[in-house]
Amino acid sequence: METNNKDSVDGIESGLAITRGYRSRAELLLRVLAFALTLTATVVLGVDKQTKVISIKIVDTLPAVNLPVVAKWHYLSAFVYFVVANAIACSYSAISIVLSLGSKKGWGPVISVLDLFMVALLFSGNGAAAAIGLLGSKGNSHVRWNKVCNMFSRFCNQVAASAALSLVGSVVFLLIVVVATLRLHKRSQ
Secondary structure (H helix, E strand, O other), rough: HHHHHHHHHHHHHHHHHHHHHHHHHHHHHHHHHHHHHHHHHHHHHHHHHEEEOOOOOOOOOOOOHHHHHHOEEHHHHHHHHHHHHHHHHHHHHHHHHHHHHHHOOOOOOOOOHHHHHHHHHHHHHHHHHHHHHHHHHOOEEEOEEOOOOOHHHHHHHHHHHHHHHHHHHHHHHHHHHHHHHHHHHHHHO
């Protein structure tokens, strides 16, 4: 009778070890995915630049003046914040991957709290970029701000792609927090 009881306890423990192994692999995979997404979002917006020659007619009797106008990501503080937020999340993700592969003694709670900070940082950066992106796309007639995406379509498309990648990266970080919370919940039972 003791043997059967011991075998069932060993079976449960080995089942828990297998579940923990899958959860650790899933978390590592999510961290690698978060790294790739935030790195790509940073690079896509970081290299975004478009130059257009625009004709401006100052006086009806004079010919139009052609001026080159450049759109760059660092001209808008919301895009600077977005790029910096994604770069921080990318760097943190690389560090957390190294810590996940190495010894985890004492780092679990710290990593979980920092994961939460990355979720907040990325979502705030996405909100800032989305607000300016929407303003560039639609304009604001109340304050007479014209839309610029009709002239700088490639620039705006890269901003949208970068924001989409970063949003998926934010959701991946949120999933990492959920997995860590479930792991902590299972340990407390």
